[in-house]
């Protein structure tokens with residue numbers, strides 16, 4: 100179980116949150132001109148790299164806000180958690 | 193056939209009574225949305241709104257519970273005409289949505305409530321972390337709830353969607369220690 104420090108509500112159990120997938124996945128700007136391979140890459144294929152990972156989470160049972168979170172997928176340590184900003188920060192939350 | 197215009201308890205079909213849990217019926221409940229980052233919104237509409245997360249303010253019979261940045265739940269036992277408030281909110285660029293019939297509200301004594309809720313809710317309910325005058329949204333037995341520790345320190349109110357009312361009521365009774 101992760102303890103996620105919501106920037107609005109404070110530290111809360113993972114069960115209050117909904118995982119929203121990897122952050123920093125760019126949607127192809129012109130889907131109608133994107134070939135199937137590139138679209139499949141965007142929709143489904145992820146690097147699953149060891150180490151730090153930028154993720155989207157929604158505090159669905161709390162303030163309902165979307166959050167941007169950097170997490171170490173080996174140790175499960177949460178390095179940072181902040182309100183989701185658009186556009187996503189290149190250097191993480 | 194029930195009269196569709198008569199407001200009924202969420203637990204109306206349930207028989208029996210108990211001393212542990214009291215349903216608060218007939219409440220006026222509104223979700224209030226302010227325009228983003230407008231610090232003087234409360235002054236504009238004439239309400240004392242808590243700016244701090246998880247805090248509750250009280251003005252006579254009206255409670256304002258923080259539920260998200262720039263969002264509050266307004267709750268009152270008085271069903272007086274509040275057209276003036278609705279007009280001020282609209283004029284200030286905010287919005288009110290009426291949840292009076294959408295919520296079931298249960299009141300428990302804080303003392304057994306803390307231990308009962310701990311069986312199905314991940315919140316830290318120790319008085320140091322959840323003192324009187326605070327509220328928090330969380331899950332109870334996988335159902336979304338809003339918990340309010342009343343200013344008197346002796347009671348807690350549990351808000352849940354009305355459709356989960358009988359389930360939450362039964363769950364609380366089941367989790368309570370034998371009388």
Ligand SMILES: [Zn+2]
Nearest residue numbers: 105108158162
């Ligand atoms: Zn939150």
